[in-house]
Amino acid sequence: MKRRYNIIALLVSILLFVQLTSTSVYAEPSPEETREILQKSLSIVEIDHEIERITQRQNELDQQQLTLTSQLQEQKEQIHIQQERAGSVVRSYYTGERDSLLMTVLGGRSFKDLFILYDYYQIIIGRDQAVLDKFQERYRSMQQTSTRIAQTAQELDELKSNLQNQRERVITLQKEVDGQVAASGNADAIQKLMNELTIYWENIGIYEVKRYFKALASAMQNLPDFIQNQNGGISTTGTTYTIRIGQNELNQFLREQNPIFNDFAFQFEEDRITASGKRDQLELSIEGHYTVENEPQNSIRFHVDKLLFNQLELPDTTRRMLEKEFDLGFYPQKILSFVKATEVSTSEGVLEVKLAISF
Template structure:
């Protein structure tokens, strides 16, 4: 069950944190055992939130499926009527009725009669085509709705499995934490630490983490312009273009975008990117990598492989949630509209993107 805390609880939490020794509030926990218990308890909180997100999404999809089913029934009723009309048109051509009409036009005795009959013929043929086109449109719409229902049903089935897996994961983790707390020697004190950590995380921590991600996502929107302004930032060999960004250049750029990055820095290593920093009692470390993505559009997407908050690693559910909510990638076609990214790599101190002309 999701817990909500009011202002008095937050104040108590902050007072409690101030009274704790620096080894915990909020630096490295006093022991590896304590750190592990707190990390697992934080994971339980975050996986619980993921379960809530999945359940909410299930409700949305189920409602969407019901609406689509109603639309499909209405479309089926409409297409039956349209089908009869289209069938009558097709039969008229098959039996030669339209040929007889054409012969009547061709058999006109005067130019004036010819034009009058031809106008009638054009009107009839035009109406026939409109009937056939309307039938085809109805049929395509019905197929699309049916495909949407199938896709929604498949997503619901996948969500159901995911929900079950996450619930089993929470139960197993909770059982493990309960055992460690009982064996800690002071279960009451450990439980209090866990409760206060939960209060701190849900009322302060998650919002601070999101604040950094939001600032990063906003800054990345301006990265293409920054690259264009750098001398030597883009080089070309034949039809291949290369973008190189140094970690020092990127850090300078980020600090020009937002003062939050004053004590925050990116570091490029082989096939790995690390971003970390510390402000007041908040320590944050993000580790990830870039990939080239072509859907829904060509881009360099950042994937969070590891996320550590105040020495406590957050679970994969939190990483995926932040990836969905904040776009930390960038789009090479905002730099050169006629190219697309084909390869991205990192080496010590350098991020390199290969581009090719997009036909």
């Protein structure tokens, strides 16, 4: 099976080479036009997958909304009962019933009677408090359920809007591809190339891309230990700490973590990070940047701004999916527990993180 897909990959490469190097005697598409068609066809495949993910999430939220609505109705019925009990307790204090009970306790004729009556008094007061606490608990629970319903409804609205946008993107891209293929003068060859590319991407390409992202995410878990063991990796000025990571040191660290990075390298530039490599039939290029995030916890988060697979740019939906599935960030508090990141920047060959003491 793997051999079959390697043959497909080779065929795609050969066809792509032929298309990209052909002359325009028969009005065949230029190399750039061919690449654009293939890129759009790959985007259609990936956006279709995003539509599937959105639809699945929408179905999950619809079911969750039904469950929450049912829970809210039950809670309303329960709180109505609890409200009556709590009201009865409050009225007993307001009308002085509990004061009379206290006077009865204090009117005991002996210490023995006093202690017995006081025990009964504490039991009654304790039950009163339990009723009021139960009412407050049910009320808070009902409020939380109402909030979750509102949040779910908002997410559903956003999903529906996103779903509509993605469907419109697919329709637009498909029309563009159909028009370009029809005008290419070699529609059958290009259609075959698109089909073979789709087969290769869905059976090999996406899994290889995820393999790199998974290896990166795993390596980043060990980055704090690497930084701590680096001589001069952390410096301090007053209450400010600075972490500096050189691209050569990072690449060496990654290769020690996983041999998959032997043909893959990071490069730090001004406000930009690139990572690229080539192995067998796969060529991968990632471009992105780091930001400081404080939710759900303080971290240095990596954002994928551009992703190229065999020189074809993948759509934003694929980038977001990979960011969500694989955590490529790191957490400074795993290095120094009493600090938090306040700033991150890259310059030629260096990644720098500023840390401040967290109070």
